[in-house]
Amino acid sequence: MLIENGGQTLRDFTEKNYKETVSEVTKGVWFVSGFGHSNAVFVEGAAGVILIDTLDTLERGQRLSEIIEKNTGKKVKTILYTHGHPDHRGGAGAFQESAEEIIAFEPVTAVLEKTELLQDIQNLRGKRQFGYSLTDEEAISQGIGPREGVVYGEHRAFVPPTRVCQQERIVREIDGVQVEMVRLPGEAEEQIMIWFPEKEVLCCGDNYFGCFPNLYAIRGGQYRNLATWIHSLDVLMSYPAEYLLPGHTALISGNEKIREVLGNFKNSIDYILTKTLEGMNAGKSPEELASEIRLPGEYANLPYLAEHYGCVEWTVREIYSAYLGWFDGNPTNLHPLAPKAHSEKMLDLIGGKTKTFEAAKKALKEKEYQWCLELCDLLLAAEPDSKVLQLKAAALEKTAEYETSANGRHYYMECAKELLRANGDIQG
Structure with missing residues (x-):
């Protein structure tokens, strides 16, 4: 979104939200924020630690390892990847020696064949989107977190999962801790939620975070099915969580507050999807719709829906392309x-x-x-x-x-x- 002093609003948001924080949200569950581009969660088990996501680089993963040992005196035995984005699994190498099991889920929809032929342009556009060559003053932040460690010469150290699950839902006891893992596509096709019923803790990955999401990433990629994402948010709201721990930005405490925030987050996405489809059906072009559709004040004024990451305009254009393709219906544009x-x-x-x-x-x-x-x-x-x-x-x-x-x-x-x-x- 382009507004007067837009850059300053991003600075203010960054300074308020991305301080290094380690908090024990409930007995045996810690939330780590501000130490990397993404968050991490660790849960103490009988003999070791269950780690949800690993930060974005080896160096940051090593620092996370020190935090875990300081608070628990134990090593990481199990790693759960909420999804496959590199900022959530790039620190896994720091736990390679102790981790006995690394669990991830298979994507619902496979990547389009021959996508690898787009590697150069996607890398270029990714570099632009994340501002890799910019200074800290120029870049400010990455919207949903501090800048990635690769900007400072750090290294990604992804470790492949030892188990890739095809099921929709898995309930297990891991090191004495009850765990439920459910496939919930949203920002990623392989996205999962992780529920610790005894702790009343719900880890939602990137299906929610405290600013407007990347319903379309300008670096390019396959359509993120908004209708499916809406259903995934309904599933999250159905759990009696007292603590919602997202993959980026701050945690939310209290079931009533969690349901309120997730409900507004879901309704804002539903509003954009519905209004865009209605406008398309009325014969409007993608550019007309992108210029007209805005979140109503009841959502736009909420701090956790500020456009510091994704953007409503980009979302509208992506919905149009996903449902009707590139052609806007004007015959002038058939052979320009x-x-x-x-x-x-x-x-x-x-x-x-x-x-x-x-x-x-x-x-x-x-x-x-x-x-x-x-x-x-x-x-x-x-x-x-x-x-x-x-x-x-x-x-x-x-x-x-x-x-x-x-x-x-x-x-x-x-x-x-x-x-x-x-x-x-x-x-x-």
Whole structure:
């Protein structure tokens, strides 16, 4: 979301939420937050420790290991991965020698075949989304947590699971502790919840965290089925939990509060999905819907639904694509002109490149940054130009300060740096 002082709201959110915290939420259960991009939970068993997620790097996992031994005097014997994202399992190498069992679940829907052919572009877009080349001051945070350790030269140390489950639900006793694991697709297809009935503790992974979720990740990926995610939240609310421990952001205490927060989280997703589908059925385009649909105040004003990670606009476009595909219904767009031909014709119509460049400079001066970016793209589609690259980079940097989402902020700033490097190559 672009708002006045968007960058400052992200700074305020970061400073308030990401202090290093180790808390024993109930006897034998600890919640670790602020030590990595994600959280970790550990539960003391009879002979060892059950660890839910491992932080994002080996170095951070080693620090987590010290925290666990300090509080329990025991080693990690069992690791449960809530899902397969690297920020939740990158520290597993720190526990490799002691862990006897590592449990994960199989995805509900397999990754599209030949996805590996997209590795280069997804890595590039992932780097932009997470702001890997930015300084701490530029990046601020990653929205749902402190920056990943790889930014500081740390290393991922993923250890494959010893058991990959195909079941929907598993109930076990692990080292004297009753554990229930349930497959709940949401942000990830292999996402699970972990319920400790004797402790009244529910670990929900990334199906809930305290800001607006990545219902669509701008780095790219398969559709995250929002209807399924809504059902998963219903399942979470059906448990009599007194402590909800998410994979990112702060824990929630008290069953009434948990049900209230999860209910609002679920209803906000349902609202966006329903309004988008209704608008699509009325014949509106994805861009029309993205400009119109906003969370109503009853949800938008809740601190745990602030757009510091995902974004409503991006979600609307993704829903449209998932349900109706790329075509917006306008026959003009069935066979559009090639970008270069379109830009050349538009530039002629406007009055030439010089006039368009002056209009772009004026837009930057008058803080019409999006219009500046669109005019720059029109010019760059016709031919690369050093002055236009510099102008677009400036507009991207300015836009970043309006962006409340860490992902969006990083993407603007990373692309600005790339354009300045490209400009140096042209000049060189």
